[in-house]
Amino acid sequence: MAIQTDPGKKALIFEVKGNSLDDGPGIRTVIFFKGCPLNCVWCHNPEGKSKTLEISFDKNECIMCGTCIEICPTGALDRENPFYIDRSRCTMCIKCIEKCPSGALSLVGQHLDIDDLLAVIEKDIPFFKYSGGGVTLSGGEPTMHMDFISLLLKRTRFLGINTLLETCGLFDLHSFMDKVYPWLNTIYFDIKIFDDTLHKIHCGASNRTILKNLEHIHCACRKDGIELLVRIPLIPGITATEDNLTSIARYLKDLGILDLDILPYNPLWFDKCDKIGKSHQSADDKTAGQWMTSEEIDHCRAIFDGFNLQ
Ligand code: SF4
Ligand code: SF4
Numbered sequence: 001m002a003i004q005t006d007p008g009k010k011a012l013i014f015e016v017k018g019n020s021l022d023d024g025p026g027i028r029t030v031i032f033f034k035g036c037p038l039n040c041v042w043c044h045n046p047e048g049k050s051k052t053l054e055i056s057f058d059k060n061e062c063i064m065c066g067t068c069i070e071i072c073p074t075g076a077l078d079r080e081n082p083f084y085i086d087r088s089r090c091t092m093c094i095k096c097i098e099k100c101p102s103g104a105l106s107l108v109g110q111h112l113d114i115d116d117l118l119a120v121i122e123k124d125i126p127f128f129k130y131s132g133g134g135v136t137l138s139g140g141e142p143t144m145h146m147d148f149i150s151l152l153l154k155r156t157r158f159l160g161i162n163t164l165l166e167t168c169g170l171f172d173l174h175s176f177m178d179k180v181y182p183w184l185n186t187i188y189f190d191i192k193i194f195d196d197t198l199h200k201i202h203c204g205a206s207n208r209t210i211l212k213n214l215e216h217i218h219c220a221c222r223k224d225g226i227e228l229l230v231r232i233p234l235i236p237g238i239t240a241t242e243d244n245l246t247s248i249a250r251y252l253k254d255l256g257i258l259d260l261d262i263l264p265y266n267p268l269w270f271d272k273c274d275k276i277g278k279s280h281q282s283a284d285d286k287t288a289g290q291w292m293t294s295e296e297i298d299h300c301r302a303i304f305d306g307f308n309l310q
Helices: 068-071 095-099 114-123 125-131 144-157 173-183 195-202 208-224 241-253 269-275 294-305
Strands: 011-020 028-033 054-057 107-110 108-110 134-139 162-166 185-190 227-233 260-263
Touching: 011 114, 011 144, 028 114, 028 144, 068 095, 095 107, 107 227, 114 125, 114 144, 134 144, 144 173, 173 208, 185 208, 208 227, 208 241, 227 241, 241 294, 260 294
Parallel strands: 028 134, 134 162, 162 185, 185 227, 227 260
Antiparallel strands: 011 028, 011 108, 054 107
16 A cells, blocks of 8 residues: 655655665665565565654663653653563654764654755765766655655656666556656566465565566566566575575566576664564574575575576
């Protein structure tokens, strides 16, 4: 379900990152939107899942001055609480954030309008020109803000800037093709789990619409010369299994999608979950906290190589 946005209004964004080399070609400005229709257990941006403002507590920054506990009107802060904040009691008055002397408490998300974002983007134009970069919309899921990103992308393209969308693929296709697709140079489309039952268990929703959307968008991109890159996150024991990767490889090969990228597992989401008070929705915290070895990554890559996908 898209978040209804008046194009002139603001969207909730949790980070605007300049000088990124990780989210598309060249140097890019990456805008991370809050809200996602999926609920992947390993999400490496857990602060992007919720479509509302959140409060973050970084225990490593806390100097234990007690100011926040004294000032909180609802008694939501408690050192005995492993997450420090009882979010069911927090009214988001942000008094604690305003008074925290160390920056241990902070707000996740800010409401920005299109002019706010274009002001940041325009400053980076020399870097885009020098490097072949541009603007990337990420999240969370940017298409949850369909009307807002439609106007943002349109105005970005009018400035002659390259645009890229990173998406989980779960959106209303008609709205996407009408409002967002015309303003894109590149689409990074994530496919996670091929089996629908497992997709529901680990990602919180069916993959049927995602696969149908991919099939349609693949045909459109081929016709219009728009770059489409399918990305597969490697999550040990969940997506990075022989069965799942083989099924995805066969499916992509049958569709004629030959360009893909694998995203090796990033365990840093653990730390982020702690800060925003979300539990690790994982059966095995010990292995989920480890990076993949290069042998494990090579093994996954070899499955796609076997189908002549790269
Ligand atoms: S935001 Fe307000 S209610 Fe929530 S923990 Fe801080 S002071 Fe308490
Ligand atoms: S005000 Fe900030 S530094 Fe002081 S106890 Fe609270 S979180 Fe820690």
